[in-house]
Structures are given as C-alpha cells and as structure tokens.
Amino acid sequence: MSVKTLVIDGKAVTGRAGETIFNVAWENGVRIPRLCHVGGLSDVGACRLCLVEIEGQRKLAAACLTPVEEGMVVHTSSERLKEHRRLILELLLAERNHVCAVCVMNGACELQDLAAELGVDHVRLRYRFPKLGVDTSHERFGQDQNRCILCTRCVRVCDEVEGAHTKDVFGRGSGSLIINDMGGPWGESDTCTSCGKCVQVCPTGALFSKGKSVAEMRKDRGFLKYIVTAREKREWIR
C-alpha cells in the first residue's frame, strides 16, 4: 500500500492511499471540527464543518470525504474557514429549539462544545422556533426532534452497524425529520432491536435515555471502537 506525504497546517504528515484528510489530520493532532462524522461509520459530508482549503484548488473540500494526495498542502483553520464554521453553527442553533438550559445533554453536547470552541457567543440570525414533536413511546429511549441537527449518524449506525435500518430521513429541507420505520411511534417499531447505538452516536440531546434529567445524559463515544477492536484486544466485557 502506497503512502502519501502532505502538509497539514504547516506540519509534514503521512497518510495511506485512500485515507481521508480528516483522519490523517486527527491522527496528527489537528482537530478539524465535525458533527456528522463518526469513526466507524460511512461519511456523508453533510455538516460542512470539516471543509478545508487545499492549495491550488478553487473549491473548499470536505476533509472527511477527500483522500490524501501526494504533495497536498492543506489549511484547516484559516480565518475564512473559521468564519464559515461559526455561521454554520449559528444556522444550526437558529434552525430548531436548542435550549441548553433545559437539555439533558447540557455540558456534554457536541454542538454546544463546538459553539464554545469556535467562539459563537451569540446568534445573529432569527430563531425559527419550529413546533416539533417528542417521541417517548420507546420503553428505554426518547427522541426529541427539536434538538435534532439531521447529521444522520443514527441512521447510519442503525443501518451499517446494527443492520436494522429502523431510522431514516423523512421529508426534505428544513422540514426533514428522522423517523422510525415508516414514521410510526418508536416504541411500536418492528425493526428496532433497542440496542441503543443511535442514542450513543447522537451528538446532541435529540436521542436520549429515559430517566435522565437536565445535564445528566452522557454518551458512550467509545462503543463503536469497542465493537471493532474488542475481539483482537480480548476485551469480553466493557
């Protein structure tokens, strides 16, 4: 397998052919922001937060979908990119009802963390405040559309890892919703195995375990890695 050398933010790094800029950057301590990417799942390039500048290319490239090339010179945090990322986060915060003070994920939410990290101290856009539903029909989990950012991590983990494909996207545009099966209550789903993987990968409080109060929900980010590596590491219990 051939190896490529490239420069990311002034740092000379190497990556295997076919590896993405995103993975090579993180391996080398360059933390490119992301919301839709989760290691272990396919990438869709939907959140646009990992966009980077590649010298010699007019268009910005999604780091999670762009394979490394020999001699590439990548910039991951120019002022222009930071400004774009801040505005994308503002768009997200204004799109639905992200009220941290009453959210189960307060303090551990990836959206909240990124907003703080990138310095989004206020939102310059009009809040849209849509009236969306909450589904608590499942015996162990709840789904709050108001906090959903449509990253589709839950859709992908359910399809690609659990193999159930309970969740999918319904509708289009800002009105898109994550639904269970054909749109019925989660608790009545025929396909859901209640494995909880969707809850663990959800970056916000849109999917949560029942019985958690404000700021009590914490997600197990390591479980996907565990599924992949447990056998070779001989970890039988976690």
Add this chain to the structure above:
Amino acid sequence: MTFEELMEQQARELERQRALSRRIYCCTAAGCVSCGAEAVRKAVAAEIKSRELDGTMEVCGTGCMGLCSQGPLVRTSDDGALYGNVEAADAAALVSAAPADDPRLAQRRIDTSTPFFVKQKKIVLANSGVVDPERIADYIAAGGYQALAKAVAEMTPREVIAEVRASGLRGRGGAGYPTALKWELVAKQPGATKYVVCNADEGDPGAFMDRSVLEGDPHRVLEGMAIAGYAVGAQQGYVYVRGEYTLAIQRLQAAIRQAERERLLGSRIFEDTFQFRVDLRIGAGAFVCGEETALIASIEGRRGQPRQRPPYPPESGLWGKPTLINNVETFANIPPILVNGGEWFAGIGSAPSTGTKVFALAGKIVNTGLIEVPMGTSLREIVFDIGGGVPGGGEFKAAQTGGPSGGCIPAEFLDTPVDFESLARIGSIMGSGGLIVMDKTSSMVDVARYFMEFCMEESCGKCIPCRAGTAQMHDILTRILKREATRADLEMLERLCVLLGETSLCGLGQTAPNPVLSTLKYFRREYEELLPAEHSAAGGER
C-alpha cells in the same frame, strides 16, 4: 431492421404522404392541449370522416410549433399556412378546398415571415410541429434513425466521438461541459457494464424546452441515446423524466415500444452485435434529482440526495458503474451532427459555443413560447425581434436566465450575445434555457425572494448551509419586502450568499444565492429603498 429496410420504409411513408392532398397538423404539445387542441384534432378527424375524405386528407398531432401564446395552433401541409387560436368549429373550414379563403380562418392566419419565424434556426426542434410524435413512420420519413444506422454500420465508436468533438457540442443542461470529453471519459473506463442516462428532470420555473422536445420528437432523443451507447460501450439507457410530464412520459413509452418493435432499440440493432435497451424512470417531484448524483440515487431506488463529487459519474455512477449523463437537448443534437458532420454544426453559433440553443420565453413578453436560435444571438434580438418585446408598450427591465441557479440581466446588457461565457461574465448562466422577461412593474427583491423560496422548498436537507441557509435568506428577503429589515440584515444576506456558494454540498445550494447576488449587483437601490430611512441614511446603525 437493416439499413435497406429503413430506407424502404422511409420511401414508402413519403410516398403515402405525397398521395394525400393535405395533412392537417394540430399541435398537441402540452401548451396547446391545455387550451383545447385535442378537441380541434377530434373535430377535424370527424369532419374528414363525415366527408369521406380518408385517404386524401389526414389529421395528425405534432409537437410544439413554438408560438404557444396563440395556441391551439394548426398548420395545413399543402399551402403551409399556420393558424392560431383555432377552435373545433373551424374543422369544416380546415378540410374545405381552400381554408385560407375562409373568413374566420383568414383572420387567425399567422404571418410566418415575421422575425419570430425567420430569425430562428431549428436543429433540435426541426421535427417539432412537422412529425407525428406518436408514429415512428413519421420520424423515419423525416430521415430518422439514419444517424444511428450510419454510426453502427460505418463508424467505430472512436469515430463517433471524434465527430461529436468536431461539432464542439457542449452540454445543454446548463453547465456547458464539452460533450465529447464526457463521452470519452466514459468510453475509456474499463469494464463491460456502462450506462447512458438522459436527464429529463427539467424543473426550472418557466422552463419547458426538454418537455417540448420529448413531447414533439421523442425518437430523436432515443436515437441520440443509442448513438451515445454505441460510442461509450453501454447496453442500457435510462430516461429519468419528471413525473409531472405525463404527456412526455406517455409518448416516450410509445416511442420506446415502437422502436423496439422495429428492432431499432434492443438487440441486434441494424443486424450488428450492438444492443441497447432504454427504460424510463419517473421522478417523484424533487427538483434536486436533476443534480446528477441525486438522479443516480433516485434511479437506484434510494432517497434522491446528492453526494460528494468526485468521484464523478463517468468514473462511478449508476450502481458504481461508469455512467454517461446528458440532457435531453444534448442527445437531440446528436443525430443531425452524425448525419451532417461535426464541421457543419461547428459552423453554426459562435465558437466556443457552437450550434443552437432552445429557449422557453415566458413572463412579460408578447410571443410566449419555444424558440431555437444560433448561439451568440443577442439578448435584444431574442426579446424584441423574436419575442416581440414587452406587451402593452411596457418597458423592459430585466431578463432572468438559468432559473434558480441563474441571474437577472438588466437592460444595459441587452446586446450581450447569448453564449455560455458571455452570460457567466455578467453574473448569470445559460442554464437549461428558461428565459423570463420582467418589465418595470416587477420588484427585483420579490423576484429574488421567489427564487429563494423555490430553493428553500427544493433543498433536500442533507447539508446545513443549503437547508438552513436558504430558509434564513428567504426570511430576510421576506422581511426586506415588508420593510421590517435593517442594514444588518442586508449585510447578513450578503454574508449568507458567500457561505452557501462556498460551502454547500451540491450545485443547488452553491448556486442558490445567484438570483440574490445578481439583483444586488444590478438593482441594489431597490433593496436599499426598502430599508427603513434611518438605517439607509448615513451608513446605517446596528
């Protein structure tokens, strides 16, 4: 069918048509059908029957005759006269010895020596209004399928591509990518399974070029696809047509059946080893499915959402196989290019935009309808000579080209030649060919809001900038129109234009700001005038 049989069929059909004293062509494209063309056709047919004129006269439905604003249109073959606003009551006069002498019809006769007719150059629409789209014999009589015969019998795939290259043909879907280059990319890909896809998911507001071609001359598109299949090494083609085009779907289905029956599609085409099947895939109403990666997802039966390119479809398209995707009008240009040669085509238009372009004229214009002009024709000629100008003596303000991805062209650029490069230079795009004319009564902010609403509703919702950004831009534009916006809102609007353009995943989001950008560029005053006075006075406060 062999080439000899094809020529024999052509001769036989021409002989049959010559034996008739008159063919009465009724335009049965969707525009004329919607104002009563079917009733006219039926009345004429009944009149022929009751006068026992079968065998000497016949009525046939045709594709679009162009002057949609005066439909239903009828043309008589013996004297070539064209009549507009025809009613079923005119049937008797149409089959009479001298229809032109009938006082009612004489009043409705359309003068075909006006610029609308003489300034056009018809290649793609050559058969529209001339052949019956529901009869393959009519298309064969007009020389149909001879290009395919020539390609299969006399040319190698490489020679076919060379001919297309010589023509300089560029993609008519809007972006103007060189067609031969795309074909070559697919042809050179390894692997035995490849696909040819015809993008007929036309969805720009006010655009109906592809619909008219499919309704008026479906075989031309099928022939173009089969030639492409031969050139790139594909055995399967798909026409992805939008579900709203029921008449086009019906005619395409009939055309595919007829072509298969005549062995012009399917296996052993012209007794060669070349085989090519065409199937229809019907869209379900999503504009974004005109974007090629979303279109592929939709054909595969998945949710119609775009994905990141590269890989581009020529490398990895339908089911991961090399796939050629061209627009309806691009395929429709192929048969005449093979018959007349690439050089002939390259001589039309203005290099590097060769050939002709079909435009759908809509909005504040006298001659609403379908036209085809050589590339490089000026906007002034299109709007004023061919289009007849603004009705009621109104003053031209702007022309919108390229639909929701395009821009508004103000009066000062009326002399711009209409070609890919010139339109891009003034902040619009050629697009697929929709051309909407606006007069002084139109508010450009409202135009921008309208297109933004369209993009907001058609955003698939996958990427954040397009999904949430179009909604915010629509909100700001709506507030500007209600005089509730501030200068800070206008600044944010411009900021969002940059964000969407630079960060959206697919072309829909990347070009969604264009109508706003071009109206801001040329009609900024209209925006400023809608801001509250204290804000627009001295640089504005926040």
